[in-house]
Amino acid sequence: MQSAVPYLLASLCPPDAEIEVYNEKEDDIPLDREWDLVFFSYLHAYYEHTKVLSTLFRRRGMVTVAGGRHAGHFREDVAQYFDAVVVGEPEANVPQLIRDLEAGALQRVYDLPPVETCQIRPYRWDLMDYAKNRYTVPVIEASRGCPFSCNFCVLTGWERYRCRPVEDVVRDIQMHMKFNQGWLGAFDRTFTFADNNLGGSPAYLRALCEALIPLDVYWGCALTYNILADRELVQLMARAGCRYIYTGLESLSPEAIRSMKKRQNTLKDTAQTLRFAFQQGIMPSFGLLVGSDGDTEDYLRRLPDYLDDLGPHAVTFMALVCPYPETPYFRTVVEEGRLLPGVTSRDLDGYTLCHRPKNIEPEAAIEHYKRLVNVVGAPVRTARNVWSQLWLSDAPRYKPIILGGGLETTSIRAPLANRERTFLAGHDPIEAWDRQMMLELGLKPQQITPRSADHLVDMPTQRRALRKVA
Numbered sequence: 001m002q003s004a005v006p007y008l009l010a011s012l013c014p015p016d017a018e019i020e021v022y023n024e025k026e027d028d029i030p031l032d033r034e035w036d037l038v039f040f041s042y043l044h045a046y047y048e049h050t051k052v053l054s055t056l057f058r059r060r061g062m063v064t065v066a067g068g069r070h071a072g073h074f075r076e077d078v079a080q081y082f083d084a085v086v087v088g089e090p091e092a093n094v095p096q097l098i099r100d101l102e103a104g105a106l107q108r109v110y111d112l113p114p115v116e117t118c119q120i121r122p123y124r125w126d127l128m129d130y131a132k133n134r135y136t137v138p139v140i141e142a143s144r145g146c147p148f149s150c151n152f153c154v155l156t157g158w159e160r161y162r163c164r165p166v167e168d169v170v171r172d173i174q175m176h177m178k179f180n181q182g183w184l185g186a187f188d189r190t191f192t193f194a195d196n197n198l199g200g201s202p203a204y205l206r207a208l209c210e211a212l213i214p215l216d217v218y219w220g221c222a223l224t225y226n227i228l229a230d231r232e233l234v235q236l237m238a239r240a241g242c243r244y245i246y247t248g249l250e251s252l253s254p255e256a257i258r259s260m261k262k263r264q265n266t267l268k269d270t271a272q273t274l275r276f277a278f279q280q281g282i283m284p285s286f287g288l289l290v291g292s293d294g295d296t297e298d299y300l301r302r303l304p305d306y307l308d309d310l311g312p313h314a315v316t317f318m319a320l321v322c323p324y325p326e327t328p329y330f331r332t333v334v335e336e337g338r339l340l341p342g343v344t345s346r347d348l349d350g351y352t353l354c355h356r357p358k359n360i361e362p363e364a365a366i367e368h369y370k371r372l373v374n375v376v377g378a379p380v381r382t383a384r385n386v387w388s389q390l391w392l393s394d395a396p397r398y399k400p401i402i403l404g405g406g407l408e409t410t411s412i413r414a415p416l417a418n419r420e421r422t423f424l425a426g427h428d429p430i431e432a433w434d435r436q437m438m439l440e441l442g443l444k445p446q447q448i449t450p451r452s453a454d455h456l457v458d459m460p461t462q463r464r465a466l467r468k469v470a
């Protein structure tokens, strides 16, 4: 699954623009090209790397623009290293920015309100090069935001939940989506919804599924546990071609769930809920977090046993809780003096402990995390689990999805491949090339301190407009 942003931005450029897309998971960005305008989309942990690239490009006279959540929140910091910053959604901002650039009147910050969801255009999937990433499937957005308010989530308090008209989503799938034809057709007519929570509105999800049934497509999505537990809806989703659901279960401890304010994860009848989804031909994969304030030594030690009690299950994601500076959890951690010293934006990658959990020492949380990914992602354990899942349904494409899910489960051990990694904020360096270039270019890393939330720029335009749209 890759970011949809480049294909979205491309759809907002003039029709005669020559566009090249680079995704650094697939290719290095060439440093010797001549572009008039470069848009950067990045996650928090890659801010320093993006600063390096932007500085190199600007030195050669190219115009650079940063956008996305980090850029929007830290626009003053970001504006030092880029020619312009886009705050929030790009639909109104990018065309205005291009007009200004052409008129020689580029502004530093673009903060126009979001457009109505019916104005979101089809993405330029024709620019997707599957030869570069043979495992990629295209992604579609049906909604933005999420109606819930989990305390650790970057959306909470900032982004409102909105849905696109179902007919627009269907039109995009039918007319504009370019499917991955590789792997002997295994990914043909397959896509993923990029939505944070496709089940934010059960009524909308129902209508969407009804409209997807005649399309004969296969898809995956992320949604919350309350929807996974809705049997009728899960059955409908299966009929509409859903084969994969990712749920941020986060924890099997009710105490931890409470501490995260994730009330929609009732954890009721979890084993039966998972089994029912498998039986409908859907793989219900889920993610777990370590280091929450509800975690105890005892819970973390016994977690593999609790997982065994669930029967067939697929943990495809395991990470450390991250207090992103724009979240309510960051404020709690700061108020309680639990932010660790020496945190930089590089540490905000979800695999580096930046805070002291309430009930366990940071070092103990990291040791538990390392042990758990090794145990839960172990090939023998995973193979046993996959075997038990394979026979639960004969739905088309079910078995390949289950096999792929097995590989995903074993991949949760990937962060351990770097043996020098400490997983403790302030101790793991940024990558060598970035470090070297930052020295040469005189760039300093962004420090995340208790004051970082003070520098957060509110997004009044966005918020006002979202309220209006909602």
Ligand code: B12
Residues within 6 Å of the ligand: 001, 002, 003, 004, 005, 008, 009, 039, 040, 041, 042, 043, 044, 045, 046, 065, 066, 067, 068, 069, 070, 086, 088, 089, 090, 093, 094, 139, 141, 153, 154, 155, 194, 195, 196, 319, 320, 348, 349, 350, 351
């Ligand atoms: C695909 C995906 C990934 C991919 C690709 C990442 C990427 N570059 O987006 C991978 C697998 C790598 C990934 C990894 C992670 N992800 Co992720 N991922 C997603 C997902 C499902 C879809 C992204 C997407 O394409 N969205 C659709 C596009 C169109 O919207 P968008 O990205 O939100 O961007 C909007 C604006 O911000 C703006 N925008 C963004 N960039 C730019 C740039 C410019 C120039 C402009 C003008 C505008 C602009 O335009 C968009 C429309 O409004 C989102 C959920 C979501 N719905 O966004 C989570 C999400 C982005 N991921 C998230 C998280 C937590 C992670 C991980 C930290 C999880 C983990 N612990 O492993 C890791 C990061 C690891 C690391 N080393 O940093 C969080 C937030 C992260 C953040 N820093 O803000 C999200 C929002 C999910 C969630 N609700 O928690 N992820």
Ligand code: SF4
Residues within 6 Å of the ligand: 146, 147, 148, 149, 150, 153, 154, 155, 156, 196, 197, 224, 248, 262
């Ligand atoms: S349900 Fe997921 S996307 Fe929604 S607020 Fe919670 S963590 Fe964020």
